[in-house]
Amino acid sequence: MNPLVSIVAPVYKVEPFLSQCIESVINQSYENWELILVDDGSPDHCGSICDEWAAKDTRIKVIHQQNGGLSAARNTGIEASVGHYLFFLDSDDYIKSEALKTLIVCAKSHNWPEYVKGNHEVLRPDGECVLTRFTSLRSKLENTLYDSSKFLSDIILPHPLVWNGLIARKLVKNHRFDKNGWPREDLLFHLDLISERFTGVYTGKPTYVYRLANIGSLSNTLSIRSIHNIPSILKHINFVYDSISDIKLKEIIDQEQVQTIKSVLKILPRLPKEERLSIYHKISDIIHTNSIYYTGGGVY
16 A cells, blocks of 8 residues: 655755654654655765665665755655655654644545645754744634635745645646756745645644754855856746736735845845856846836846
8 A cells, every 4th residue: 555645855964963854754653654765965974874764664765866956856756756645854854743643634624635734843053943923824724725826825825835744746746846946946836836726724733843054054155056046946937927817826926026036136246246247137137028027126
């Protein structure tokens, strides 16, 4: 019998946290799952740690591949999955012991919708776990079945993170993560789902613990590197924008365009002049070609 849930966990440079992540899956009160660990060419001991855990539990599969980035690793996991639902888990995070049971009980009580979204906590560097502001914003939307437009606009897109949810594998059969979408691959993945018709439900019970990056991390370096993907991201957003009619979804996408462009403008001054001008001209062409207008940051 195939597992009900396929948990897809990309693995790259998370050696200090990987075992805790895997243990959190093994310790689930619900047991009908498979864990697909995609070692994305991690240069540390992550690959061997994955193999050691797979030797202990037959529900764990390990795939080793050359480094291709988060999107490529998730896509590999999707291809290897056999469960009815997909659950994306970042391997420096972990899930609560009742996480899968909570989501499955919610799914069953609403006749097995295609998407079940859970709530999450944030683990701060000082060790404290806190709820986010989205808990209160979504509190009136709990345990109600919505159509895809309402679900995406009110629950998912305001904080479009793909982890911590049951997503029917059939729903994503024609969709994959954009390899040039980092750091907005989760947003682009969900925007692509606008073309699908499905039902979704949200549960306010915390099921996932997101580990907040420590101060002094590589976030600045990563931001500079990611800026080269921004033109491709904007093109992807605009392609989706032109294909939808829902006014609220269009407003959300407009906001995402603005925030994406503003984030670029903050980073551009850090780049060498020639590189800075090249990226600026690419983005300017996209703005004017697609009639993106806004007043922030000196671009309109």
